[in-house]
Amino acid sequence: MFAFFLTSGLFLGWSLGANDAANVFGTAVGSRMIKFITAAICCSVFVVIGSVISGTGASHTLGKLGSVNAIAGAFIVAFAAATSVYLMTKAGYPVSTSQAVVGAIIGWNLFSGSLTDFNALVKIVMTWVACPILAAIFSIIFYKIFAFFITRAKIHMFTLDKFTRYGLVLAGIFGSYSLGANNIANVMGVFVPVSPFSDISFYGIFKLTSAQQLFFIGGVAIAVGVFTYSKRVMMTVGEGIMELSPVAALIVVWSHSIVLFLFASQGLEGFLTRHGLPAIPLVPVSSSQAIVGSIIGLGILKGGRGLRWRTLGGISGGWVATPVIAALISFISLFFLQNVFQQQTYRPLTYILTPDAVERIQQAGISSKDIKELVGMELTSAVKFSSALSNRISLTRKDRDFIIESSEIDEIAVDKESIARVKIDWITESQKKAIEKMDGRVFIHKWQFDEALAEASPEWRFRTNDKTFNQDLKNKLDFIHKSVR
């Protein structure tokens, strides 16, 4: 059954490769500086390397699909996202695979009665507008700087050609590595806790963990997508929007990479905050939207005449259509899988304001007197609970989410068998001992399990003002919830 469910993850990986390879090599191939086959080989190799190496650091990250609480549901969500991206790829439009996944998850949320984070929707719309504008500004700035230096340096035509080619290959290689590293958790992460693979040791020299094996398979799926179906979108990006000279192609791809690095790198944000420097705000950006924005920037610089507005119209339509189509396919397919094929596409969760939950809410400083009549009442979905809350009390979104999380009934019964299911290569000895101390205990709420761990070991405690650590810790806890259940 695992192999069957894995296919949708592989399909998602394939779609990702087919659509997103254009973001890193599209301009190079479109300007005829690099042959498609060369680009495909470089992209495939480094995508696989990025997937596997980053897997070492992110094997506890479930990715976005982690919010889907049944494997059959995750199968449909991945399938819906992959299909939506495939349709856009067939039309030759570069779209965001992440946004397709979010759209498909929204479809699952609607089907399962889970709450949709409104923020996620706002982020997507912001990305459609802010990201291309940012990228356009950067590409204009880079173009001005490049043009200034190149005209003054009096470089020979062939030397410039050589450096441009190297620059394009380098950008493509780094971009491919990042493509694999940043996306493999979304493609394969949700399958890691249920992976049937066991760690392989090569003569005791090095080990390939089961997560890395899974990421390798996912990376290969992305690579196959690059090889078999990425040319169409590459040509749209490379020459479909505007004819790009080789130097323009280089400027576009590097400004796209810089925008992603500056505005989406949690590593950079962590570095800046740790050294007391002001952090660059993490604006929601998308690789596909950044590359299109960079090209638009150059087009505007040249008076807008070179831009093919019809193609741009089609692409922006594609951006909007992608999450919508993914949500529709997800909802309809979930219906079929649940009712026709009798598969559990979501684990129904109940919400009860238990005395422990009420105490936790009061300790957080939220007034609970207006919701007294809900205490002890069992509500069968997050949407119903949220509605019941908003009928009685006006709450901020943060407070509402806190109350819902505190009331969620998601029993975790810890025993030796469930502890053994936790793949322990990314937790410390102290953290491992803390988990073992939970043996024999039953927790009604997930947060009770988290608090028990935090009490047993300081390494399970969240830190103030350390966003990167806290996000990583949350990912680990989510992963352990899934493994131990």
Add this chain to the structure above:
Amino acid sequence: MEFKILKKQIGIEKQIDDFLDKVSESGLLFKDGVEAYLQGSMEDFKTKLEQIANAERIGDSLRRGLEERLYRQTLIPESRGDVLELLESMDTLLDQFKGALWRFDIEYPEICSEFIADFMDLVAKVVESVESMVLSARAFFKDANSVADHMHKVSFWEKQSDKISTRLQKSVFKREDLRLSHRMQIRDFVRQVDEIADAAEDVADRLSIYVIKRSL
């Protein structure tokens, strides 16, 4: 793969320089060859004939090598067509110098002494126009902004050679003591030399378009 391209691209820059050197050299050999012929130094003339034939042969070989490399390694995809056209046009100038000098060897025209000064002046101006064209072409590869500095000189020298050519042809046809066939032969030689400057100006006009196309 990338290092192989690196080695060959350095070779290509030198190859283009060598090719343009041959075009320039052919102009100088042509001038010396005509001077030797008009002064009656036949041994010198024969030497220049051989040298210009050799220069033309090497130029052809360099051009073919460049064309092959540009296509095989898909270099400068955005300017390849223009660069190849430019190289072929410059090769045509080289061929025209060689053809004009060899015509002296084939027809052995008798150039009257009163025409020699003007003839040499015409040859000098034509060679200057081609020299300016070679400098424009070198600038095109290294510094597109300075192409215009040399290109206007091509037109200047071409106009100067047109004036001398017209003046010389009029002087030739005023000599009624010469047979009509003799006057026509000299006129043909004058025209053939003048046409080299015209061809150089045509190349310069196309080069100005290549420069505009070659924006970042």
